[in-house]
Amino acid sequence: MLIEIANFPFPCFILDHNLIIQKASPSAINRFPAIQQPFFDIMDPGFYNDARAFFRSSISDGPIVLALNDKNMEKHYYRVYKSHGREGKILSYCIPITDTEAELNSGMAWRDRQTLDANLTSLHQKIDEMRALNIAREDTGKLAAGIAHEIRNPLTIVKGFLQLLRPELDELGKGKYASVAIEEINRANKIISEFLSVSKHTSNEKTNTSINQLVKEVILLYESECILKDISLGTSLAKGDFLYMLNASQIKQVLINILKNAMEALESVEHASRREITIFTKTENDAYVIGIQDSGCGIEPETISQLFSPFFSTKPNGNGLGLNICKKIIEEHGASVHVESKVGKGSLFSILFPISVPVCS
Ligand SMILES: Nc1ncnc2c1ncn2[C@@H]1O[C@H](COP(=O)(O)OP(=O)(O)OP(=O)(O)O)[C@@H](O)[C@H]1O
Ligand SMILES: [Mg+2]
Structure with missing residues (x-):
């Protein structure tokens, strides 16, 4: 034909x-x-x-x-x-x-059809290559997790010696330096633990998890990077705690992907005073909501429907898989994701966890 x-x-x-x-x-x-x-x-x-x-x-x-x-x-x-x-x-x-x-x-x-099919096959090969690239990225993630794990040991030793020296430093009136150093080591350890809990390959196991706590843990991972990039990262957490049956490591991955996109969307914003991200939690219409709002480049209305498709990316080095993975995880949790955006003003990604999950018979 x-x-x-x-x-x-x-x-x-x-x-x-x-x-x-x-x-x-x-x-x-x-x-x-x-x-x-x-x-x-x-x-x-x-x-x-x-x-x-x-x-x-x-x-x-x-x-x-x-x-x-x-x-x-x-x-x-x-x-x-x-x-x-x-x-x-x-x-x-x-x-x-x-x-x-x-x-x-x-x-x-x-x-003819044959040539068309051959071309499509080569196209699919390219897509497979991209998938392989993503797997390679996962391997790099595992390596990074290994390194993070190894960093914890020397940190523990340094902390131990600081505690050992503490009485003498106190005598010299320098005890406060030890306190600051120990506090920083504790902070570094906490970041490493968070990183490991995200990169660890967990089963599909869901546990009753505090949504506010989850958000705080993600912020801990990214607040330093935001400071370096002159981004003001704010939070507004709902009073009281929402507990939800979820896989904490997967939902953290979702928040991280959306947060990274928000940070990337701010790259084109020239004035530091306009580089803002707010992560909030609230209850609305029988759902727990986690919102990630940025003041970045925004998304064209005609593009919004494509955001979650695999390989859709407008970034020179983007794989276009981040949001696709997010959507899968969110839907596996019986939750949903919504996007509102204005070009040049910013975007809001909201994840809605229904409060009363229907019971399957
Ligand atoms: N907060 C945002 N502001 C503006 N555009 C966004 C935002 N989040 C996502 N997008 C758009 O959605 C596209 C798809 O995002 P997605 O995270 O799936 O892929 P990516 O970031 O391009 O690549 P990667 O697979 O490395 O995450 C992005 O390329 C970008 O055009
Ligand atoms: Mg992305």
Whole structure:
């Protein structure tokens, strides 16, 4: 079966070897009236280097197809911007095509089903590579956990010696230095314990956990990094304690992923006085709520529905897996996640734990 570019249901470009747009599907022309223009003309210059490297590695010779936003395929690769003077963030696929002269001349992106399938297979291979990368990241996490564990031993020794020296330091009127040092060692130990409890691979076991305490533990992990990045990290915890049956390590992972995104969203905020994150807890409409509010770049309304899809990322080095993992964990807990955002103002991610979980029969 021949598939003509004119019949493509999604935006798609065919570029020649010099990355000039040769053909485009109707929906691509609609959005980017850019035939015979260099593809780079419709890209955000911020992605030029990234794009050049990618094109170099993707095409040996011959044209490539850029298929944008096909709902049937998992999202992959490129961001194309600037459409009708408006900025648009679009993720795309870049698939080298072979036997291109004939295809270009006849205006066909893929000659037959077989070629299409082969291209899709290569796309899935790329997705698998990204998954493997994520597993590699997990291994690095385990290594970091090992190192953290090892740091605890020397810290314990230092603390022991400080306690041993304490009476003599007291006599010299220097006891307060020992107190400060011991306090700092205790703090470091607490951070390491928190880190280990998050990175530890736990079973799916849920225990009755204090939500406020969980939030405090996550803040302990990130408050120093926020100070370094000139971010004011505030909390507003509901009075009284909410207890909920949850897997503390998994929910911490969720809060960490959302908090990291918030910190990344603040990178583009120039004035330190405007870099704010607030984590709050409250009860609302029969649910315990944990909210993470940032004053960062915000999210375009048309993007919000894609945030939780695997591999959706607008960051040059993002994997686009953070929120996808969060959603899975949250739903496994019978909870839900909601996003409100205004471009240029900030975003609020709320996790709602229903107070009365329906009993399954
Ligand atoms: N607080 C936020 N403010 C603005 N955009 C956000 C925020 N949180 C998420 N996003 C958007 O959602 C996308 C997906 O987030 P997600 O955490 O899944 O992936 P990522 O951060 O890009 O990569 P990683 O897998 O390394 O976390 C981000 O690329 C970003 O565009
Ligand atoms: Mg992320």
